[in-house]
Amino acid sequence: MTLALDKVLVVEDEAQVSLLIHEMFKDEWRQIDFAETAYEALEVIERTGNKYDFIFLDLNLPDKKGLETVGLIRAASMSPVVAETGDIDLAEELEKDGTKFGVYGVIRKGSFVKHRIVAVIEGAIAKWKLDQVHKMLDVMREEKAAYRRNLLEHGH
Template identity: 30%
Template sequence: MKILMIEDNKSVSEMMQMFFKKEGWDAHFAYDGEQAVQLFNESPDEWDMITLDLNLPKLDGMQVSAEIRKISPTVPIIMLTARDSESDQVLGLEMGADDYVTKPFSPITLIARIKALDRRAKIGGKITDHETVSDSATKEEEKFDIDTGKFQLNSKTREAYLNGKQINDLTPKEFDLLRTLAQKPRQVFSREQLLQLVWDYEYYGDERTVDAHIKKLRQKIEKVGPQIIQTVWGVGYKFDDTGADES
């Protein structure tokens, strides 16, 4: 795994370097926001994981996350923050982070989070915009494991389609959230259930994490068709594409 750690505290970087090396990972470090964006921009396809400190000189973590997402909508990002504020954490998720870890953190905890996110971030090849669902479905490796007629999802290639149009730029957590809901159409999942199913570890009841990811997921779905993620007020969310006929 090739990791870019964006962290202005060099003692933290040096400590994590030892743990990354022990895992056999190739770690690189940036110490301010401008350096981080420049380094990522030089070879965006080479990075498997980014850890991003919230408090950085020149460009803060929110700005860096936004800039990275312009370049790569799918590279996994774990935000590191010393702020124990729900609003900061949710804002970080809305700005494109897939996960967050609050400082001070245990290196072992961060390693576990990286591994959990990486397991969900193995992305197969994507078809181009001019190709259709029927074109890609002819390939053996691109058979859909969820197909409702209106919605198709392939877990191996991590692609999802609505009415024949690809839902683009899904982050690892957004894809897993969509898959979890779509596997049981019209079943209502509480926020707590989604935290347990989509995130591998205890979030201590921080259910706003789910809301932040649902918001971003819905925005991407609406670019290609009708909304298929429904809110069940006071309970949670469900997948329902019964009214998703192409207009």
């Protein structure tokens, strides 16, 4: 099972997990950038121009935890986030309502089976793309309504 992507950011403080992800996907992902803390991830995002197919984000980093981590990363990047957590309650919340926080997929710590990770990432990217389409449609609807109001106000 392959998942060819151009550019991925892995934010993970455990070297073994980063190495495992690298080994699993080094032949499929053209570029994999790594950060060990949320603030290091912000620096990487800024330095690279924020052009990631997705961000793999550990939610238990030395400098940030849980949804606070997501908020910090989402403030800097519109790339879809796939969150990794060992917190069962948080994982369940994100699996149910994650998109409202900018999380489009969840990988539970310890379930590093390649086909599962690929399925989560593919689903996350598809959900994110659909979300982007909905946002564009909302903007178009707002512009159309403003245009109609303008026509009515000016009698044209």
